[in-house]
Amino acid sequence: MSDSPVFLTSTAFPSVVERLRAAGCVFAEDEARLLLDAAASREDLDAMVARRVGGLPLEHVLGWARFCGLRIAVDPGVFVPRPRTEFLVQQAAALAPPGAVVVDLCCGSGALGVALARRLGAPERPVELHAADIDPAAVACARRNVAPLGGQAYEGDLFTALPPAASLQGRIDVLLANVPYVPTDDLPLLPAEAREHEALVALDGGADGLAVLRRVTAEAATWLAPGGAMLVETSEHQRDAALAAFASGGLVAELATSDEYWSTVVIGRRRTA
Known part of the structure; x- marks a missing residue:
């Protein structure tokens, strides 16, 4: 008993x-x-x-993480959404139009897309939600999280994961791209919970931590709707290089920072003309 x-x-x-x-x-x-x-x-x-x-992260033990007031399913090995990233969702919610087309790239559990869709969703104009990740375990987890919102999750490398049938190119209002941004040499400095229990592909941002970011910004403008926005989280010391990557991709970029969340977010917009 x-x-x-x-x-x-x-x-x-x-x-x-x-x-x-x-x-x-x-x-x-x-x-x-x-x-x-x-x-x-x-x-x-x-x-x-x-x-x-x-040493297993609490969220993996419980099977869920608290994020933006929601319970997000998090399977073993899947990146655990951090509280600081709630600031990124807040910034995205302030920019998104009603009935927005939202893509959560490098989605992990899909927490960002789900949290944004919950904030924006209205019965008469629901959010169109898509999520993608290169990690099969993350995609399986994200599918469970986005399905109640009518969302879809795809497996693949960045934009190549998005199926042509979705006709998303040039239609994305909000691109959430929580790309890995830890420099490779700094990975041993991460807490053991992250190093040992989260997928390396969700953490390793290359030599300077911005390798994946540069790949996304190089294509983002062709995927965003006119006036659409891409949002990424970065570190304080990477902010100038991240802004330069946005500019190289043809996006008009600005910074949003929060002392409360210890968060730095870069927001890039596609020009309307």
Whole structure:
């Protein structure tokens, strides 16, 4: 017989917190509550705590991540959406027209596209949502997340993943491109949770961290609708080079920064004429 949630909470909470804290979990109490809520039995709880103590990201243990107030399914190995990226979604929501055509490139779990579509969606003019990633595991996860919104997810390398039948070229109002931007030599400096449990292709941005960004900006203008916008997240020290990449692609670029989210976002628009 499974233990009741009330019983688990009242008897197991202190020991779970102690185990998590000993493993270095900074927010041990918060994580313990989430694990206790998710566990169906004492055995289930012990297995989940063991996976977390062993270094698996909490989101992979739970099977979901909290992002923009939503529960986004996140499978093992799939990039976990970061809280700082909520700032990018906020910026995108301020730019998107009603009934926007939205593409989430390098989508991972599809969190950005889903969060934006939820913000913008209206029954009379729903968002047209597409997502793409080169990682098969990410695409499988994203499909589950975008399907309730009528979205589609495709596997492939950047724009080549988007099927011709979708006729997206020149129609995209908002291009969310949360490309990898960690320089290759800096990958060993990442937290172990990211290095060991997220796909390398979702992290490695090449020699200066901007290799994938440059590939996207080189083609973005041909995919955006007139006045459409592309948004990417970058680091403070990469901002000037990122702006230059947007300009090289023929986009009019600007920066948006947030001290609250510790986030730097580059926004590039296709010229209307």
